[in-house]
Amino acid sequence: MSKLRHGIIGCGLISTWHAYAINELSKTMPIQLVGAADVRLESARDFCAKYGVQAYETIEDMLNSDEIDSVSICTPSGFHANLAMQAAKHGKHIVVEKPMAITTEQLNALEDTCKQNHVILTSISQMRFLPNIQRARKAVQGGELGKMLCGDVYMKFYRSPEYYGQSNWRGTWKLDGGGALMNQGIHGIDQLLYIMGPVKSVYARCKTLARKIEVEDTASVVLEYESGALGVIQGTTSVYPGYPKIFDFNGELGTIKMEEKHFIEWKVKGKGTPSDIVFTRADPNGANRPDGNDMGEHIPQLNDFFCSILENRPPMIDVKEGRRPVDLILAIYESSRTGRLVDMKEFANRG
């Protein structure tokens, strides 16, 4: 069988995770990293020299090439939707970094464009593939904790003023699309949705308290899930010293607490800890680093993406799944802006 040939658009921090995952997967799958492009040709050349692949002069050159079947979009978030739509119109299958897009208009246009051009798109939510996250979901959805009452995530991270000062896109509405929630907090929000199920309504306060940025550096959100359970999201990038993300899932019969991807508590009335549950702790500083997650965590999602092309089936995180955390974050921003409770269905159907 001929190989699936993959290209990368945007050669910064996260592109190396994609290259690493593709090179690992290529050991056992018919796939190959063939090239990359970046608005800064120098960045593309440096990246391509490191991986021994072709540097395209422009993004258009890469998308016009018959030697590319699929692309990863690893640019600042505000460019994701337009680049993904361009790729779709050239018939390329797409992996787009999180967030898939940063406005409802972009999300809708991207969904339509992928459908019209019959291409597969997956939006990176690499942590859904982690075994402990899947195990927590099985427990919550399968009733191991009884009727669910609360599902919370606390993301109290630290990003220095320099982190924002040294970037021309982080902390801006146009290119980051938001702050502590849209950029750093989206993973925790996505995992909360994956484990607890869909949200019915949100009430939020988002503020810029400590950093000189346009977007929120601190947010507090109250959720009601469609199941009737309640939840809390706290997100900040500005508290010292910063802490790993904490999840709290509480049912009538039991509680699971997680620190990042680690179980730190599993208590169910009248039962011992299940034999497959191991308690471990997160790196105390991991959540404070933009590259604090494990590089290899992209491998299962990219594996699923390439299998979906080879097997002609939807990926586990398709456009509809990928947009869920973004839709929720946009509703949170709307609630904070208006000072009102936002009903998710009304928000989705607004004119």
Ligand SMILES: NC(=O)c1ccc[n+]([C@@H]2O[C@H](COP(=O)([O-])OP(=O)(O)OC[C@H]3O[C@@H](n4cnc5c(N)ncnc54)[C@H](O)[C@@H]3O)[C@@H](O)[C@H]2O)c1
């Ligand atoms: N999944 C994760 O855990 C994770 C972690 C970090 C970043 N990200 C996401 O990855 C994306 C990139 O983040 P990063 O930290 O790698 O940023 P970065 O600033 O390190 O790199 C961005 C690269 O894109 C290039 N670029 C800018 N505009 C472009 C355009 N229009 N076309 C082509 N190239 C362009 C820049 O020159 C730069 O090389 C963001 O959307 C971010 O949210 C995801």
